[in-house]
Amino acid sequence: xxxxxxxxxxxxxxxxxxxxxxxxxxxxxxxxxxxxxxxxxxxxxxxxxxxxxxxxxxxxxxxxxxxxxxxxxxxxxxxxxxxxxxxxxxxxxxxxxxxxxxxxxxxxxxxxxxxxxxxxxxxxxxxxxxxxxxxxxxxxxxxxxxxxxxxxxxxxxxxxxxxxxxxxxxxxxxxxxxxxxxxxxxxxxxxxxxxxxxxxxxxxxxxxxxxxxxxxxxxxxx
Amino acid sequence: xxxxxxxxxxxxxxxxxxxxxxxxxxxxxxxxxxxxxxxxxxxxxxxxxxxxxxxxxxxxxxxxxxxxxxxxxxxxxxxxxxxxxxxxxxxxxxxxxxxxxxxxxxxxxxxxxxxxxxxxxxxxxxxxxxxxxxxxxxxxxxxxxxxxxxxxxxxxxxxxxxxxxxxxxxxxxxxxxxxxxxxxxxxxxxxxxxxxxxxxxxxxxxxxxxxxxxxxxxxxxxxxxxxxxxxxxxxxxxxxxxxxxxxxxxxxxxxxxxxxxxxxxxxxxxxxxxxxxxxxxxxxxxxxxxxxxxxxxxxxxxxxxxxxxxxxxxxxxxxxxxxxxxxxxxxxxxxxxxxxxxxxxxxxxxxxxxxxxxxxxxxxxxxxxxxxxxxxxxxxxxxxxxxxxxxxxxxxxxxxxxxxxxxxxxxxxxxxxxxxxxxxxxxxxxxxxxxxxxxxxxxxxxxxxxxxxxxxxxxxxxxxxxxxxxxxxxxxxxxxxxxxxxxxxxxxxxxxxxxxxxxxxxxxxxxxxxxxxxxx
Numbered sequence: 001x002x003x004x005x006x007x008x009x010x011x012x013x014x015x016x017x018x019x020x021x022x023x024x025x026x027x028x029x030x031x032x033x034x035x036x037x038x039x040x041x042x043x044x045x046x047x048x049x050x051x052x053x054x055x056x057x058x059x060x061x062x063x064x065x066x067x068x069x070x071x072x073x074x075x076x077x078x079x080x081x082x083x084x085x086x087x088x089x090x091x092x093x094x095x096x097x098x099x100x101x102x103x104x105x106x107x108x109x110x111x112x113x114x115x116x117x118x119x120x121x122x123x124x125x126x127x128x129x130x131x132x133x134x135x136x137x138x139x140x141x142x143x144x145x146x147x148x149x150x151x152x153x154x155x156x157x158x159x160x161x162x163x164x165x166x167x168x169x170x171x172x173x174x175x176x177x178x179x180x181x182x183x184x185x186x187x188x189x190x191x192x193x194x195x196x197x198x199x200x201x202x203x204x205x206x207x208x209x210x211x212x213x214x215x216x217x218x219x220x221x222x
Numbered sequence: 223x224x225x226x227x228x229x230x231x232x233x234x235x236x237x238x239x240x241x242x243x244x245x246x247x248x249x250x251x252x253x254x255x256x257x258x259x260x261x262x263x264x265x266x267x268x269x270x271x272x273x274x275x276x277x278x279x280x281x282x283x284x285x286x287x288x289x290x291x292x293x294x295x296x297x298x299x300x301x302x303x304x305x306x307x308x309x310x311x312x313x314x315x316x317x318x319x320x321x322x323x324x325x326x327x328x329x330x331x332x333x334x335x336x337x338x339x340x341x342x343x344x345x346x347x348x349x350x351x352x353x354x355x356x357x358x359x360x361x362x363x364x365x366x367x368x369x370x371x372x373x374x375x376x377x378x379x380x381x382x383x384x385x386x387x388x389x390x391x392x393x394x395x396x397x398x399x400x401x402x403x404x405x406x407x408x409x410x411x412x413x414x415x416x417x418x419x420x421x422x423x424x425x426x427x428x429x430x431x432x433x434x435x436x437x438x439x440x441x442x443x444x445x446x447x448x449x450x451x452x453x454x455x456x457x458x459x460x461x462x463x464x465x466x467x468x469x470x471x472x473x474x475x476x477x478x479x480x481x482x483x484x485x486x487x488x489x490x491x492x493x494x495x496x497x498x499x500x501x502x503x504x505x506x507x508x509x510x511x512x513x514x515x516x517x518x519x520x521x522x523x524x525x526x527x528x529x530x531x532x533x534x535x536x537x538x539x540x541x542x543x544x545x546x547x548x549x550x551x552x553x554x555x556x557x558x559x560x561x562x563x564x565x566x567x568x569x570x571x572x573x574x575x576x577x578x579x580x581x582x583x584x585x586x587x588x589x590x591x592x593x594x595x596x597x598x599x600x601x602x603x604x605x606x607x608x609x610x611x612x613x614x615x616x617x618x619x620x621x622x623x624x625x626x627x628x629x630x631x632x633x634x635x636x637x638x639x640x641x642x643x644x645x646x647x648x649x650x651x652x653x654x655x656x657x658x659x660x661x662x663x664x665x666x667x668x669x670x671x672x673x674x675x676x677x678x679x680x681x682x683x684x685x686x687x688x689x690x691x692x693x694x695x696x697x698x699x700x701x702x703x704x705x706x707x708x709x710x711x712x713x714x715x716x717x718x719x720x721x722x723x724x725x726x727x728x729x730x731x732x733x734x735x736x737x738x739x740x741x742x
């Protein structure tokens with residue numbers, strides 16, 4: 001279970017309050033206008049921003065003191081998911097070892113992951129020779145080899161056409177059940193989440209008090 | 223990297239502070255009697271301002287028609303012409319001076335030509351000579367920047383203008399001038415600053431009280447009068463004027479980018495009428511001759527095989543050795559410093575004030591007279607000239623090339639920002655981050671910055687004029703001394719060697735550091 005316990009983050013003009021729980025193996029879709037604080041929430045969980053106060057727990061363990069790469073999570077970014085000067089193989093390998101020291105077993109893991117996302121034999125390609133959907137699938141393969149229980153998705157579908165969206169979404173669903181992934185999916189487009197999210201939350205801004213929080217939408221409305 | 227950047231920043235600040243403390247200490251002990259003659263000061267300031275103002279005005283007035291002609295006329299060899307014009311931006315000043323003398327001097331090509339028509343030509347020395355040399359350097363610079371901004375006008379605007387039947391003058395008023403108007407204050411400020419502080423050109427073509435600028439007067443006060451107090455007072459005046467211009471330039475946010483000039487096919491048609499075409503072609507031919515003749519003269523000077531004997535002299539080998547050491551040490555050290563400063567700058571992304579201050583520190587050398595800085599260091603180092611001379615020359619040289627190298631490297635270091643979050647989330651930090659992610663992305667610019675630094679160091683002729691000695695020389699100083707002794711033929715050989723050495727260093731650094739196979 002992922003738990004945000006009274007996590008507070010201050011911008012000079014605005015305060016964010018996050019306090020909610022997400023059951024393991026569930027997917028929480030987070031909706032909100034651009035600039036509403038969706039990315040702030042992901043950045044806090046991922047460790048790119050330090051919270052002002054409050055704690056973040058996963059399975060009872062505090063994770064907000066850990067460095068970004070030590071947290072039990074992996075991220076699918078909106079853009080710049082892959083290093084353009086490195087091959088597909090290297091890009092995925094960096095998910096296992098930051099110095100790219102890979103054992104034979106590691107290599108097999110990488111090829112298996114490529115197989116799983118439907119891109120066998122693409123290991124030597126450079127990202128620029130791939131389509132947008134293929135690039136996102138390579139990034140997803142890297143998320144797989146990291147084998148972390150939480151997957152954060154930051155607008156992963158922006159710039160993809162609907163056909164590819166459906167394809168990647170199906171893949172995500174399959175992986176979610178297979179690996180029992182806990183997912184936080186940030187998007188401005190609710191249709192992205194159809195059939196994926198177990199729960200929805202909306203970033204609510206209170207302009208009068210200059211605060212914002214994530215409000216869970218009751219199950220019935222999903 | 224960031225920590226190294228702080229260290230580098232500290233060292234740069236320390237160098238300035240040490241120099242200022244050294245000067246301050248000396249000033250208090252120096253007698254107040256050595257004060258500056260006011261009428262002399264006024265004369266020097268007046269001339270400094272006048273020559274810089276005229277150089278700027280002429281360069282820009284000429285650059286506008288040249289840039290327009292280049293923009294509206296399409297012809298084979300246009301890119302070649304542009305690269306030839308770009309040569310004047312990279313030729314060492316002291317070498318170019320030799321070429322200009324060979325073309326415009328009393329025994330130069332034009333003088334020979336004029337003699338055939340029984341005309342007397344003695345115009346090179348004094349104000350005219352200074353202006354010729356400054357325009358030689360700054361006309362191509364201004365043309366390039368104006369042409370870059372013309373290239374930003376979208377083709378749709380030209381099409382619309384054609385549709386509306388605009389003539390050449392209308393195009394200038396409504397399309398080109400609004401763009402120039404934004405660029406010109408900055409461009410003029412930059413050229414003014416370069417000419418106001420120019421040293422070698424005024425030293426060679428000026429002379430006497432009548433044609434001396436602040437920068438040269440500072441040098442002369444130190445070299446011939448041994449009058450430190452006078453030099454410092456002159457320096458204070460110069461720094462205040464420069465600072466004023468500098469603030470004026472940087473106040474306008476947009477900085478020039480020295481990007482690659484691309485040849486765009488343009489849909490404007492105001493260059494199509496025969497009259498306009500003749501006019502443009504004439505302008506471009508004059509422009510080409512203006513830039514190319516001195517360069518050809520330099521090359522021709524190198525073909526004088528009888529003078530190659532200069533290579534056998536001890537003076538040459540000493541100078542070659544000095545140049546090699548100075549350029550290699552300053553180029554490589556500056557490359558490391560500039561890399562660390564770029565990372566420090568990147569970490570300031572969120573703080574405009576901090577990055578502006580760092581920018582200012584790096585560019586301070588553009589307004590601070592290097593001779594005064596060098597003298598301050600010399601006072602503190604105290605050692606004999608043999609020991610402290612090379613150290614000071616290298617230090618000042620590093621400071622002088624930093625702004626140019628930083629401009630080359632900074633964009634690609636800032637570009638790595640896009641991978642910050644991804645790298646952090648994967649645990650790519652420190653050496654892993656640098657070798658796997660950043661180095662492949664910045665390698666090319668780093669090699670380019672290193673090449674620029676090395677090439678500039680090879681051609682540098684400033685404080686070496688003060689600190690050169692029997693045992694310590696560089697090729698530019700040697701060249702200057704040969705010219706002073708009217709040994710023009712030998713000077714021609716040295717000029718070619720300086721150019722070859724600069725080119726060699728430039729290309730070697732691209733090959734060794736910047737190639738795709740070079741590893742971190």
